[in-house]
Amino acid sequence: MNMKKGKLVISIDYEMLWGLTDSNISASRYIELKQVPEVVTHLLNLFKKYEIHATWASVGALTYNNLDEMKKEMTNICRNLLLNQRSNYYLLCEKKLNGNEQTLFDPESFSKIEQTPFQQIECHSFLHIFSDFTSVELFKTDTCLHINRLKKLGFKTPEFYVFPRNQSTLPFLNILKKFGFNSFRGYDSVLYSDEKIFKRILRRIDSIFPLVERNSKIIYREDCELFEFKGSRFLRTFKNTNSLSAKLHYAKLRLGLKKSIQQGKMYHLWFHPHNFTINQANLLLFEDFLKSIQEYVKIDKLVSLNTNEALTSFKINSK
Numbered sequence: 001m002n003m004k005k006g007k008l009v010i011s012i013d014y015e016m017l018w019g020l021t022d023s024n025i026s027a028s029r030y031i032e033l034k035q036v037p038e039v040v041t042h043l044l045n046l047f048k049k050y051e052i053h054a055t056w057a058s059v060g061a062l063t064y065n066n067l068d069e070m071k072k073e074m075t076n077i078c079r080n081l082l083l084n085q086r087s088n089y090y091l092l093c094e095k096k097l098n099g100n101e102q103t104l105f106d107p108e109s110f111s112k113i114e115q116t117p118f119q120q121i122e123c124h125s126f127l128h129i130f131s132d133f134t135s136v137e138l139f140k141t142d143t144c145l146h147i148n149r150l151k152k153l154g155f156k157t158p159e160f161y162v163f164p165r166n167q168s169t170l171p172f173l174n175i176l177k178k179f180g181f182n183s184f185r186g187y188d189s190v191l192y193s194d195e196k197i198f199k200r201i202l203r204r205i206d207s208i209f210p211l212v213e214r215n216s217k218i219i220y221r222e223d224c225e226l227f228e229f230k231g232s233r234f235l236r237t238f239k240n241t242n243s244l245s246a247k248l249h250y251a252k253l254r255l256g257l258k259k260s261i262q263q264g265k266m267y268h269l270w271f272h273p274h275n276f277t278i279n280q281a282n283l284l285l286f287e288d289f290l291k292s293i294q295e296y297v298k299i300d301k302l303v304s305l306n307t308n309e310a311l312t313s314f315k316i317n318s319k
């Protein structure tokens with residue numbers, strides 16, 4: 001591989017309602033969330049059309065057809081999970097879903113992702129656990145459930161982990177190593193370390209202006225013997241896709257990508273499919289961005305990689 005080429009890595013946090021259980025969801029937001037499988041299909045078609053390689057860090061519980069099926073399979077271990085008052089399983093047993101259960105499950109998309117070229121299914125935990133409220137025992141159980149569920153369905157064993165809300169801690173990283181993971185996505189800067197309101201505001205500003213300049217890179221973490229994907233950029237979506245914020249955001253993404261190409265570095269972009277449901281016109285903006293990626297690839301200035309391919313390339317070039 002040409003060392004001078006830029007590398008584009010895309011990782012997607014696929015979670016649907018599991019990632020939003022601690023927020024108040026309005027009736028209209030539930031309606032939007034029901035469009036997520038449609039958005040996933042659209043994204044996969046775009047990735048196929050523009051030959052984009054991507055990693056889908058997915059919540060394992062999405063693979064069930066409904067809550068009853070999931071509860072049945074979890075009978076033996078759900079007691080432990082229920083003991084943790086803040087676990088998503090507990091919240092969902094308490095929550096009144098009022099006919100919105102389908103916002104929790106999307107087994108068909110897993111097969112679609114697997115059948116699309118250069119797409120990789122990886123792990124965003126089984127229940128979208130929040131590390132702040134998770135014991136080591138619960139983390140182990142959750143990871144074990146995820147691996148077993150994917151194995152049962154015939155998917156490959158995951159090797160890359162994205163922590164919900166990017167909350168990685170050393171004890172959990174050590175557990176991942178024991179379960180056979182080789183890498184994870186770390187958070188970009190202190191701006192992304194938690195959900196405090198002032199950090200959320202700064203993140204919004206950072207999505208438009210270069211508040212914190214970061215390079216995406218892979219580093220080897222001696223302490224946990226895992227590779228960390230550092231310095232990713234979050235792809236935002238907009239209610240009004242013609243707004244100045246939308247224009248500035250995409251201008252910033254293009255500039256960052258161009259810089260990575262000039263310096264022969266990695267550019268790592270991540271996003272949530274559910275964010276596209278606020279206005280599906282965002283898919284048009286994203287498609288435009290993918291078109292420029294394909295053009296760079298065609299003139300041999302850029303290569304599109306999923307996290308597995310990026311890690312292999314990193315290991316080869318580090319020798």
Ligand SMILES: [Zn+2]
Pocket residue numbers: 013015019124128163164165
């Ligand atoms: Zn998440």
